[in-house]
Amino acid sequence: MATSSSSFRIGIVGYGHLGQHLVDRILGDGAGMGLTLAFVWNRNADKLKGLVPDDRILVDLSAFEARKCDLIVEVCHPQIVKDFGVQFLSRAHFLVGSPSALCDPNLNRELRRAAEQHGRTLYVPGGALWGGQDIQRLDHSGALQALFIRMSKHPSCFRLTGDALSGWTEGEGRRVLFGGSVAELCPLAPNNVNTMAAAAVAAGTLGFAGVRGEIVSDTALSDFHVVEVEVTGTNGFSVHTVRRNPAQLGAVTGSATYNSFWNSLMVCKGHGGRVYLC
Template identity: 35%
Template sequence: MHGIHSDPRGGEGCGGEDDSRERGETMNKEKKKRIGLIGFGQIGASLNEMLSAQPELNIELAFVHETNPERAAQIPDGRRLESMERFFLHKPDLIVEAAHPEAVRRYGALVLKECDFMVLSVSALADAALENSIRSVCHEKGTRLFIPHGAVLGLDGIKDGLSIWEHVTITMRKNPRNLNFDAAPHVRGEGITKETVLYDGPTRGILPLFPKNVNSHATLALASLGLDRTRSILVADPKLEESVIVIDASGGGNSIHIERRNPIKGVTGKLTILSVLESLKNIFGSREVIVTC
């Protein structure tokens, strides 16, 4: 169902200094890729800063669509797009959603009728009807939906063993102040005073409850056993000062255990933002309809 577009950069000894210089000159002459951003929060603004600081990537900002007035005021001059209805006039090669699952629901089909779409709010695909609609548009128009690996390290290893895995589990541990409880009214973050398991069950069930926190769960599930067979565990621990993600996969006598720890700001870690940039650099070239990268 997914394909991971591997980094096209090869190892050393692929032609020497002259060839490297020639490849660099060729890249600089290539037409710049144009991306549109939906959302200018922490990820969108950081991505814009990183792209501006690395002109050698040949990726430029076509426009930004942001509905929050305060955030919209920070958009670079001439780049603000009030309505998505005529976004195609800006001739983007790719639209990057960095807003909210509602943006995927609202704009997914609209965007994919014109160009490729990269979504960070992967939790929106818990809606099977939306996923099917997106697949249909992709096949009809020849466009692609990209899912960056984000917080999921080792996704290539998970995919490599797809035929043997019997169990895949992702466990996320965070301080409750770094979790968004807006869609989970049955629990209040300020009431958590000790380590508390907030959810333990199929991945599809957690996505509507913590849509801003568990996109990594959705990415792993879509790339492995699916939303109904992958197990998700979310733990709130007020003693934690970092985000902890553990992935376990087992089957056929084989197993994988991956643990990642990183400091976080708000609900998004810096490593997640950096991984989005890396995915952007490697995104072109794959021919699958829905692509983890």
């Protein structure tokens, strides 16, 4: 990622499951790859004590500029993308771990504009999306007509803002919780639809309003999440993929996604002032 004489400085915003995983890898394998941990921020800084070297802890996120990052990685909440995304892009490339934030058309526009204006890349990780680059190529060629994504998980793995899941019981089987546009889905399940949001970015001409999604609760899925993607193109073209993502009961994020996120991070070397699916 960086040459032996230079170092690539990364700031991590959020220290939950994903943040801890990334910090450990940057401090571990990353050192030999020219990666430097510039800072870690968490809304509760006490949680970082003893786990992150003291000089890497950033207490006030608005002071991030002083840490001179090449890349800032958000892994906490869409609200932070809204509050700081444009500022981050004015100073560094930005990997947005909560791309459901981009369902807000104003924020989407502002972030794209900031990336162009500052010549920095807004990276969107593919997450559990299979074939994101292929969808993007189909979209760019003008041949993408429709895109549908279904995510099925054990009910304990959903974090919904409404009450679509109230009263579930072990053994009840399958329940469709919501079907509609990804734009409608993002506010209902902001932590569960990052993969769909990545798909909506890949399918730029359809966008968040045009890509369809469905979330399904299934008590039989105690060991994995299932992500199905249906792509429809011109002249009868179609692709249907089914991905089984190993995950523990109650985990919002499948274990394969941690590695996938790290691989996404490794791509973030700078691809000019634009949005880039990684």
